[in-house]
Amino acid sequence: MPSDLIHKFMRIDHLPHIWCAGCGNGIIMRDVAVALQELIDDPDCRVSREKTVIVSGIGCSSRAAGYMDFNSIHTTHGRAIAFATGIKFARPDLEVIVLTGDGDCSAIGGNHLIHAARRNIGLTVIAFNNDIYGMTGGQYSPTTPTGDVATTAPYGNIDRPFDIAQLAAGAGASFTARGSAYHARETIELIKQGILHRGFSLVDVYSACPTYYGRKNHKGGAVEMLTWQRDNMVPASRYYAMSEEKRRDKILVGILTHNDFPEYTQQYAQLLERAREGK
Amino acid sequence: MAGKKKLVLDPSWCKGCGICVAFCPKQALELAEEKVRLKPDGQCVLCGQCELRCPDYAIWLEDLEE
Ligand SMILES: Cc1ncc(C[n+]2csc(CCOP(=O)(O)OP(=O)(O)O)c2C)c(N)n1
Ligand code: SF4
Ligand code: SF4
Ligand code: SF4
Ligand SMILES: [Mg+2]
Numbered sequence: 001m002p003s004d005l006i007h008k009f010m011r012i013d014h015l016p017h018i019w020c021a022g023c024g025n026g027i028i029m030r031d032v033a034v035a036l037q038e039l040i041d042d043p044d045c046r047v048s049r050e051k052t053v054i055v056s057g058i059g060c061s062s063r064a065a066g067y068m069d070f071n072s073i074h075t076t077h078g079r080a081i082a083f084a085t086g087i088k089f090a091r092p093d094l095e096v097i098v099l100t101g102d103g104d105c106s107a108i109g110g111n112h113l114i115h116a117a118r119r120n121i122g123l124t125v126i127a128f129n130n131d132i133y134g135m136t137g138g139q140y141s142p143t144t145p146t147g148d149v150a151t152t153a154p155y156g157n158i159d160r161p162f163d164i165a166q167l168a169a170g171a172g173a174s175f176t177a178r179g180s181a182y183h184a185r186e187t188i189e190l191i192k193q194g195i196l197h198r199g200f201s202l203v204d205v206y207s208a209c210p211t212y213y214g215r216k217n218h219k220g221g222a223v224e225m226l227t228w229q230r231d232n233m234v235p236a237s238r239y240y241a242m243s244e245e246k247r248r249d250k251i252l253v254g255i256l257t258h259n260d261f262p263e264y265t266q267q268y269a270q271l272l273e274r275a276r277e278g279k
Numbered sequence: 280m281a282g283k284k285k286l287v288l289d290p291s292w293c294k295g296c297g298i299c300v301a302f303c304p305k306q307a308l309e310l311a312e313e314k315v316r317l318k319p320d321g322q323c324v325l326c327g328q329c330e331l332r333c334p335d336y337a338i339w340l341e342d343l344e345e
Contacts, residue, residue, distance in 0.1 A: 002289065003330070003339035015292070016335055022296030026334025184331040210296075223301040226332070 009033040011069045019060060022222025024181035024207030028128050029064045031184055031205070032099065035191035036070075047195060052095045055084040057109060059101035060135045061128030061207065068099075078108030081116050084123050092265035095195060098125040102143040103133045106162050110142070113164075113202075117173035120199040121264035126191060127164050127202065130209035138212030148217050165204040169257045174199035176256040180206040182229035183253045186236075190255065199263045206233065206251075283343040284325045290314040292337035299329035299338055308338075 002012060010033065019025050039047035054072040056065035057080035065072040075083045080098045088096045098105075105113050105127050116123060132150060133139040140150035142162045149156055169176040175197040179187030187205055194201035208214060208225035219225055236254030239247060295313030300306075307321030308329065315338060317323065330339040 002292065002336050003287075003341065005339075006336045010336075016294070016337075019334065021294035021335075022298060023334055026336070027332055030331075030334075030336065182332070222296045222298055222334075226298060227301070 005030075005033055005037060009037060009069055010067050014067055017067055018063070020209075020211045022208070022210045022225075023060070023134075024130060024209070024222075024225075025061050025064065025128050027181040027184055028061075028126070028179075028187070028205050028207055029067060029099075031179070031188045031191055032064070032097070032126060033068065034188045035195065038188070039192055039195060045196070047095055051093060052097065053084075053087055054097050054099060055080050055087065056099045057101070057104035058135070059104050059128075059133070060209075061101040061130070062099060062104055064099045064128070078104055079112065080104060081109060081112035081123065081125065084125075085112070085116055085121055088121055088123055088265060089268070092122070092269070096123050097195065098123055100125060100127055101134070101141075102127060102129040102131065102164065103141045106142045106164050106167065110167075113168060114171035117168045117171035117200050117202065119264040120172060120174050120261045122198055122200065124191075124194045124197075124201045125168075125203070126194070127204045128207045129164060129204055130207040130213060131161075132209050132213040134209045134212055138209075138216060144213075148213075150213075150216070163204075165202060165256050168200075168202040168204075172200075172261070173202050173257065174259040174261045175201035177201075177203045177254060178206070178233075178251065178256065179203055179253055180229040180233050181208055182226040183233060183235060186253050190253075193255070197258070198266075199259075199261055284340040285343050286317065286323050286325060286329075287339055287341045288315055288317070289337045290316065292335050294335050294337075296334065298332050298334065302328055302332060304328060 054070045056062035058077035065074045084096045084098045139152040140157045165176045177190040210221045214225045233251045293315045300308045307323045
């Protein structure tokens with residue numbers, strides 16, 4: 001019998017999950033469950049279990065939608081945000097949460113990501129970003145750092161990587177943030193804020209794929225990869241207390257952008273109202 | 280006030296990744312045959328760091344029955 005949290009919010013007959021030992025996905029999936037539990041348990045908060053939908057695409061990370069005991073839909077590769085857009089458009093009263101991978105949301109699904117961000121539709125996208133296509137055996141993804149090896153880049157990747165949070169911010173997302181598997185407590189807070197935010201929210205969470213990324217790139221197993229996150233990623237409270245020079249080679253764990261742009265389904269409802277009134 | 284807690288382990292769910300062992304601030308945990316266990320002299324302070332980062336939900340804090 002696992003903890004109350006897991007018992008309550010996961011389909012425990014499907015656990016232990018199929019992810020490899022030390023895969024960051026298990027940590028991030030728990031972060032999502034804790035964030036939802038804390039919001040659902042807060043009587044002043046609008047979030048309820050009945051009105052929450054979890055949407056995923058295809059990938060190791062996207063299996064999370066199958067493990068989480070919510071209204072959930074496991075869709076096709078790259079199209080999670082497209083399905084989520086349809087759900088939110090039909091039922092703006094639902095909290096629609098997308099669990100996706102770096103490949104799912106920034107390679108095949110990159111177009112859906114930027115346009116959902118541009119429209120500022122009220123989805124919460126949690127990217128489980130492991131810098132690789134885990135499920136299919138370690139091909140490089142749009143976030144694989146330059147120079148790293150992958151099965152499709154055996155001599156080193158010559159591409160420059162995307163920063164998914166900055167990509168979404170540049171496309172117009174009104175809430176963007178970055179978390180990590182190591183920084184679980186901070187990431188839970190960021191996910192909560194992302195869900196509460198009314199417009200498009202994206203939380204780019206650095207995961208860890210020891211099997212196809214860490215070990216192949218001499219970055220070690222799970223412990224070494226999380227140690228790297230601890231030493232190179234800095235929570236906002238400490239980050240902004242550092243000198244600019246010290247910040248330069250550190251990665252912020254925290255909010256990148258937070259704006260109050262109009263939300264798409266609300267804009268649409270207003271448009272319908274105007275059209276009905278013949279204005 | 281939150282009630283008293285206890286540490287619970289389920290080795291049957293543990294995949295032996297070593298994350299909880301590495302980040303326990305008290306070095307209270309160890310792996311034996313790729314499964315987690317509390318060291319015989321382990322001084323757990325119930326901080327919850329292991330539960331926060333175990334990818335397999337094999338270690339957690341639970342309320343002590345009153
Ligand atoms: C249309 C289509 N193209 C390709 C695939 C094969 N495919 C499955 S998962 C995947 C990449 C997954 O990468 P990512 O989204 O980063 O997830 P991860 O496994 O790393 O968590 C690919 C290319 C597919 N299932 N469908
Ligand atoms: S291949 Fe990588 S991403 Fe997939 S389960 Fe294993 S460690 Fe996780
Ligand atoms: S609760 Fe804290 S002190 Fe106790 S085993 Fe877990 S990490 Fe170590
Ligand atoms: S973190 Fe979890 S799976 Fe990994 S060794 Fe500890 S108890 Fe086992
Ligand atoms: Mg990936």
